[in-house]
Amino acid sequence: MSDAGLTRADAEALDAADPLADFRDRFVVTDPDLRYLDGNSLGRLPVATPDAVAAVVREQWGDGLVRSWHTWIDWGVSLGDRLAEHVLGARPGEVVVADSTSVNLYKLAAAALDAAPGRGVVVMDAEEFPTDRYVVQGLCRSRGLTLRTLPSDLDDGLSPGALRAALDDDVALVVLSAVSYRSGALQDLAAVTAAAAAVGARVLWDVSHAAGVVPLDLAGSGAELAVGCTYKYLNAGPGAPAFLYVRADLQERLRQPIQGWFGQRDQFAMGPDYDPLPGVERFTVGTPPVVALAALGPALDLVEAAGVARLREKAVRQGELVVALADAWLAPLGFRPASPRDPARRGAHVSLAHPDAWRICRAAIAAGVVADYREPSRLRLGPSPLYTRYTDVWDALDRLRALVSAGEHELLPRDPSRVT
Amino acid sequence: MSDAGLTRADAEALDAADPLADFRDRFVVTDPDLRYLDGNSLGRLPVATPDAVAAVVREQWGDGLVRSWHTWIDWGVSLGDRLAEHVLGARPGEVVVADSTSVNLYKLAAAALDAAPGRGVVVMDAEEFPTDRYVVQGLCRSRGLTLRTLPSDLDDGLSPGALRAALDDDVALVVLSAVSYRSGALQDLAAVTAAAAAVGARVLWDVSHAAGVVPLDLAGSGAELAVGCTYKYLNAGPGAPAFLYVRADLQERLRQPIQGWFGQRDQFAMGPDYDPLPGVERFTVGTPPVVALAALGPALDLVEAAGVARLREKAVRQGELVVALADAWLAPLGFRPASPRDPARRGAHVSLAHPDAWRICRAAIAAGVVADYREPSRLRLGPSPLYTRYTDVWDALDRLRALVSAGEHELLPRDPSRVT
Numbered sequence: 143m144s145d146a147g148l149t150r151a152d153a154e155a156l157d158a159a160d161p162l163a164d165f166r167d168r169f170v171v172t173d174p175d176l177r178y179l180d181g182n183s184l185g186r187l188p189v190a191t192p193d194a195v196a197a198v199v200r201e202q203w204g205d206g207l208v209r210s211w212h213t214w215i216d217w218g219v220s221l222g223d224r225l226a227e228h229v230l231g232a233r234p235g236e237v238v239v240a241d242s243t244s245v246n247l248y249k250l251a252a253a254a255l256d257a258a259p260g261r262g263v264v265v266m267d268a269e270e271f272p273t274d275r276y277v278v279q280g281l282c283r284s285r286g287l288t289l290r291t292l293p294s295d296l297d298d299g300l301s302p303g304a305l306r307a308a309l310d311d312d313v314a315l316v317v318l319s320a321v322s323y324r325s326g327a328l329q330d331l332a333a334v335t336a337a338a339a340a341v342g343a344r345v346l347w348d349v350s351h352a353a354g355v356v357p358l359d360l361a362g363s364g365a366e367l368a369v370g371c372t373y374k375y376l377n378a379g380p381g382a383p384a385f386l387y388v389r390a391d392l393q394e395r396l397r398q399p400i401q402g403w404f405g406q407r408d409q410f411a412m413g414p415d416y417d418p419l420p421g422v423e424r425f426t427v428g429t430p431p432v433v434a435l436a437a438l439g440p441a442l443d444l445v446e447a448a449g450v451a452r453l454r455e456k457a458v459r460q461g462e463l464v465v466a467l468a469d470a471w472l473a474p475l476g477f478r479p480a481s482p483r484d485p486a487r488r489g490a491h492v493s494l495a496h497p498d499a500w501r502i503c504r505a506a507i508a509a510g511v512v513a514d515y516r517e518p519s520r521l522r523l524g525p526s527p528l529y530t531r532y533t534d535v536w537d538a539l540d541r542l543r544a545l546v547s548a549g550e551h552e553l554l555p556r557d558p559s560r561v562t
Numbered sequence: 563m564s565d566a567g568l569t570r571a572d573a574e575a576l577d578a579a580d581p582l583a584d585f586r587d588r589f590v591v592t593d594p595d596l597r598y599l600d601g602n603s604l605g606r607l608p609v610a611t612p613d614a615v616a617a618v619v620r621e622q623w624g625d626g627l628v629r630s631w632h633t634w635i636d637w638g639v640s641l642g643d644r645l646a647e648h649v650l651g652a653r654p655g656e657v658v659v660a661d662s663t664s665v666n667l668y669k670l671a672a673a674a675l676d677a678a679p680g681r682g683v684v685v686m687d688a689e690e691f692p693t694d695r696y697v698v699q700g701l702c703r704s705r706g707l708t709l710r711t712l713p714s715d716l717d718d719g720l721s722p723g724a725l726r727a728a729l730d731d732d733v734a735l736v737v738l739s740a741v742s743y744r745s746g747a748l749q750d751l752a753a754v755t756a757a758a759a760a761v762g763a764r765v766l767w768d769v770s771h772a773a774g775v776v777p778l779d780l781a782g783s784g785a786e787l788a789v790g791c792t793y794k795y796l797n798a799g800p801g802a803p804a805f806l807y808v809r810a811d812l813q814e815r816l817r818q819p820i821q822g823w824f825g826q827r828d829q830f831a832m833g834p835d836y837d838p839l840p841g842v843e844r845f846t847v848g849t850p851p852v853v854a855l856a857a858l859g860p861a862l863d864l865v866e867a868a869g870v871a872r873l874r875e876k877a878v879r880q881g882e883l884v885v886a887l888a889d890a891w892l893a894p895l896g897f898r899p900a901s902p903r904d905p906a907r908r909g910a911h912v913s914l915a916h917p918d919a920w921r922i923c924r925a926a927i928a929a930g931v932v933a934d935y936r937e938p939s940r941l942r943l944g945p946s947p948l949y950t951r952y953t954d955v956w957d958a959l960d961r962l963r964a965l966v967s968a969g970e971h972e973l974l975p976r977d978p979s980r981v982t
Contacts, residue, residue, distance in 0.1 A: 170624040180628045187624035192616060195853065199615055203799055204590040204607035208600045208932060214800060242848025244822035245665060256704075268834070273823035273848060276836035280821035284676075371849070379623055380634060380852035401700035402664035403693035412937050414688070416696035428662025428693060429791070431854035432800035433615065512628060517832050 148466065153536035156463075162448055162456055162527060169377075169529040177511045177538040181526025182351060182491040185377030190440040198436035214432045218383075218404075219423060221438050225385050228446045229376070230349070230368070231359035232387050239372070239438065240404075240426040243350055243384040244273045246369040247317070249425055250386055251281055253396040254315050254344050254367060261314035261343070265290045267300040271323045274348055278317050287314070296518075297480040297493070299327025306337050313343040320358065320368075321351035321489030324516050326461075326481045328356060328489050332363035339364070350374060355457050355490040355527065357450045366392055375453075375490065375526055377441040382434055388422055402427030444528055456527035457490040460535055464492040464523050467539040472496075475546045480520055491524035498551060502542070505551035511538045568886065573956035576883075582868055582876055582947060589797075589949040597931045597958040601946025602771060602911040605797030610860040618856035634852045638803075638824075639843060641858050645805050648866045649796070650769070650788070651779035652807050659792070659858065660824075660846040663770055663804040664693045666789040667737070669845055670806055671701055673816040674735050674764050674787060681734035681763070685710045687720040691743045694768055698737050707734070716938075717900040717913070719747025726757050733763040740778065740788075741771035741909030744936050746881075746901045748776060748909050752783035759784065770794060773805075775877050775910040775947065777870045786812055795873075795910065795946055797861040802854055808842055822847030864948055876947035877910040880955055884912040884943050887959040892916075895966045900940055911944035918971060922962070925971035931958045 157163055170187040178186065202210040222237035230237060240246065255264070264282055266275060268291045282289040292308050294300040299322050309316070316338050321328050331347065338345045347368040349358055354375030360368060368387040372378035388396060401416045403409055404426040418424035445453070462485055468477060472494060480493040496502060496519060503515040513523050525535055545551060577583055590607040598606065622630040642657035650657060660666065675684070684702055686695065688711045702709040712728050714720040719742050729736075736758050741748050751767065758765045767788040769778055774795030780788055788807040792798035808816060821836045823829055824846040838844035865873070882905055888897060892914060900913040916922055916939060923935040933943050945955055965971060 170620070172625040176627075178627060184623075184628040184631075186627065187619065192619050192624070195619055196612060196616060199607065199612050199799070199857075200590070203604075204612070205592040207596075207598060207606065208604040208934065209927070210800070211604075241661070241665065242822070242850075244824075244848030245661065245820060248820045248822075248847075272826065272829075272832040275834070276821040276823060276826060279836050280819055284819060373849070379619070380630070381849040381855075382853070383851060384848070399700055399704060400665060400668045401696040402662070402668075403696060404664075406692065406696060409692075410937070412692040414695070416699050427668075428664030428804075429793070429801040430662075431803060431851040433802070433857055434851035434854035435801075437619075437853055507629070514628065517830070 150533065150536055153532040156532035160456065160532070162452060165444060165448055166529045166531065168444055175510050177534045177541065179511065179513045179523045179525055179530065179534070179538050181530065182374055182522060182524025183514050184380055185374055185526060186529050188377055188440050188444055190443065191379070191437050194440045195433065195436045199433060217432070217435050218426055218430055221435065221442070222385060222422065224442050224446070228442065229353050229358065229450060230387060231357065232361055233390060235421050236390055237385055237387045238422045238426055239383050239385045239435065240430060241384060243348070243369050243371045244277055246384050246386040247274055247346070247348065248277050248281070249398040249400055250346055250367045250369060250388065251278060251315060251317060252399040254346060255281060255285060255287070257396055258314035258344070261312055263288045263290050263312040263314060265292065265308050265313055265316045267292055267294050267318060269294050269296060269322065269324060270317065271319055271348065274317055274319070297325050298482055299325055299329065302330070302333060305334060309337060309341045309343060311341055313338070313341055316343055316345045317348070318345060319348040319351060321356060323351050324520060325493055326489045326491045328352070328487050331358070331365055335364045351489055351491070354445050354450065355453050357454055360387055365389065372438055372441070376445060377528070378438040379434065382437055383430060386425055388425060393422055393424065394420060398425050400427045404428055448528055453527045457525065458485045460525040460527060460530060460532065461485055461488055461490060461492050463532060463535050464525070464539065467536065468492070468494055471539060471543040472546070475543065490526070491522050493520045493522050495519050496521060500557055501551040501554045502546060504554050505545050506542055509541045509545050509550070511541050513538070570953065570956050573952040576952035580876065580952070582872060585864060585868055586949045586951065588864055595930050597954045597961065599931065599933045599943045599945055599950065599954070599958050601950065602794055602942060602944025603934050604800055605794055605946060606949050608797055608860050608864055610863065611799070611857050614860045615853065615856045619853060637852070637855050638846055638850055641855065641862070642805060642842065644862050644866070648862065649773050649778065649870060650807060651777065652781055653810060655841050656810055657805055657807045658842045658846055659803050659805045659855065660850060661804060663768070663789050663791045664697055666804050666806040667694055667766065667768065668697050668701070669818040669820055670766055670787045670789060670808065671698060671735060671737060672819040674766060675701060675705060675707070677816055678734035678764070681732055683708045683710050683732040683734060685712065685725070685728050685733055685736045687712055687714050687738060689714050689716055689742065689744060690737065691739055691768065694737055694739070717745050718902055719745055719749065722750070722753060725754060729757060729761045729763060731761055733758070733761055736763055736765045737768070738765060739768045739771060741776060743771055744940060745913055746909045746911045748772070748907050751778070751785055755784045771909055771911070774865050774870065775873050777874055780807055785809065792858055792861070796865060797948070798858040799854065802857055803850060806845055808845060813842055813844065814840060818845050820847045824848055868948055873947045877945065878905045880945040880947060880950060880952065881905055881908055881910060881912050883952060883955050884945070884959065887956065888914055891959060891963040892966070895963065910946070911942050913940045913942050915939050916941060920977055921971040921974045922966060924974050925965050926962055929961045929965050929970070931961050933958070
């Protein structure tokens with residue numbers, strides 16, 4: 143077998159020298175043969191999580207009953223503070239955990255638009271993650287605003303030049319992912335924020351594909367608004383509650399549209415009129431799903447112990463390994479890199495385009511390689527540096543090479559909706 | 563001890579004859595001395611729930627990883643169908659589990675208002691549950707609508723006459739709880755719906771305090787829209803995801819404001835424009851918190867096995883027991899009933915007013931009686947017929963009598979914000 147100048151023994155040596163290698167033991171791995179490269183979609187289960195969830199269920203709910211709300215009531219804020227300090231580069235009191243990413247995006251986008259009367263345009267990448275696009279479309283539609291959708295390179299992300307050219311005094315808001323869900327293209331948060339600020343516009347960042355694997359310096363970059371999920375590189379479980387960030391000085395100037403009782407000052411006074419809390423909690427709405435929230439603490443323990451700077455360093459190396467092996471092994475089989483080449487401009491996942499990517503993705507799962515498929519014709523490979531080994535990457539690419547060489551995917555039926 | 567003509571032995575006899583008595587064994591009871599009368603706030607933990615949650619965490623997430631989305635993706639709809647059939651009296655495809663009650667209320671109220679252009683008024687009980695009031699205030703504020711807030715009797719609920727008098731051709735929407743959170747007053751869903759329909763208005767029901775303990779016949783009553791929570795009499799855990807109901811014929815005529823990707827047709831095609839699903843799923847938004855959802859199935863098993871009709875029957879008897887014992891024992895100590903007297907007009911909880919209710923509530927918890935406090939000066943007692951025994955009710959009232967007689971509550975500090 144050709145080895146791209148990098149043998150499996152080389153990958154084993156990288157694992158042996160990996161300062162984060164021991165973190166893998168802190169995740170549940172039931173199938174040692176599985177090569178899981180979908181941490182960009184759903185992170186693995188930390189070993190500590192089942193007991194943490196069970197304690198909340200059995201002790202806090204089962205035994206403590208309603209009295210445990212004294213504990214739960216602060217979780218959104220305390221977990222938000224941990225995210226602020228260790229993941230987002232924000233200050234205490236600027237982040238809260240609540241709702242889903244989509245709902246949070248809606249709340250903050252609406253609040254920002256309300257605070258920019260007279261500006262009639264929202265700017266967005268045409269290749270933005272679907273829920274972000276749909277949410278913003280709805281807001282523009284209901285408010286009679288213009289959505290300025292910018293064409294961008296599917297594999298390289300929205301260019302700084304295209305963004306700058308779209309900014310003018312009519313722009314109220316730019317909604318943009320820090321890392322593109324499809325290509326993995328990484329934006330320069332400070333530069334985009336500054337360009338928007340130069341015309342008086344705000345930026346709402348979706349950091350879902352960056353949080354926990356790319357150092358985010360929201361405070362330092364001047365970021366005003368952000369949302370993100372906790373179930374990818376943060377490993378808090380399927381559909382775990384999301385977070386939102388509002389820079390401290392903005393919090394009292396913004397008013398969100400969903401005026402729920404968790405955002406109310408002196409909530410249990412249950413006063414007649416909505417009077418939002420002074421801090422970031424004003425952007426919460428209803429009773430949070432405590433049992434799901436219980437999985438976030440033990441997941442953050444691991445990210446905090448490893449440190450996002452070290453996670454980034456390993457993620458870059460693993461991304462480079464994916465690219466090198468794909469160039470050597472998969473390009474001859476019809477794959478084309480569909481992510482930025484420069485690792486400084488890429489998040490932690492790498493996309494590969496192939497006309498038959500959907501069937502290859504299905505065949506890969508059958509061969510013990512879990513990656514995911516995204517339209518059009520992309521296979522996404524997402525090593526997660528807390529638990530993915532270099533040998534996992536090597537093996538996954540090797541299996542992909544083998545199955546495509548053998549035409550295993552061609553034995554599968556085509557999905558009629560996904561013929562390219 | 564005086565016994566209101568009803569001794570503890572009488573309560574024991576009621577328990578012995580209770581056809582639902584065995585259901586108590588299907589709940590976790592860690593403290594046999596505790597008299598828990600707060601099922602109206604947070605229901606007890608079913609015995610089957612910890613294992614069900616653990617299986618989702620360990621097997622579906624831990625082992626199945628992202629592949630388990632094939633299972634999870636349908637949960638909102640399948641759990642909604644169970645609620646429709648067994649709890650809400652709705653048809654399959656009319657209910658979905660998603661988000662929080664507050665967010666669902668926002669979505670459906672906004673959708674209903676958008677579908678009633680030219681009508682400028684929303685009608686609401688001044689004593690409505692706070693989050694409902696705040697959400698509707700926000701919607702009225704942002705849309706320039708008039709919120710017609712109706713004064714109502716704190717102890718008896720909004721009267722049919724007051725509601726009818728407030729309805730005219732300007733009314734777009736009435737937002738009303740089926741059972742009042744404070745007094746427990748139960749509305750006549752069919753009569754209110756008909757009165758609103760007579761002027762061309764819609765009603766959005768909040769059935770949080772009714773679901774699982776009052777037979778709801780949403781289809782038969784003509785109800786068009788409803789929301790509710792699952793953590794009270796449905797026992798799905800703290801902050802468990804909520805549900806929403808939209809009558810089938812209305813679904814395609816309404817468009818909700820938070821256009822998330824879970825409401826999108828062919829979600830993973832990730833097409834350019836929002837194109838909502840045809841059914842009730844169009845009212846969902848983002849990725850649901852799966853680990854929290856996992857607790858709803860085993861909780862519904864119990865409600866379904868008992869049947870809401872039988873639960874209602876027992877709830878009425880237990881409510882009557884609360885009222886009888888309160889009349890005999892607590893009225894002489896300064897308590898006043900603060901719920902409708904007629905059990906046909908009352909949900910499952912009973913409120914008692916007392917000037918020192920806040921301290922009495924704290925002292926009761928110390929005495930092993932968990933009830934809850936609501937402004938102003940109300941002690942709420944909420945037996946939950948799946949697991950509350952008649953003797954629990956008897957003991958709780960007996961302990962309340964004893965501690966207030968002894969002035970135990972007067973040893974506690976006053977909460978300065980709650981001096982009445």
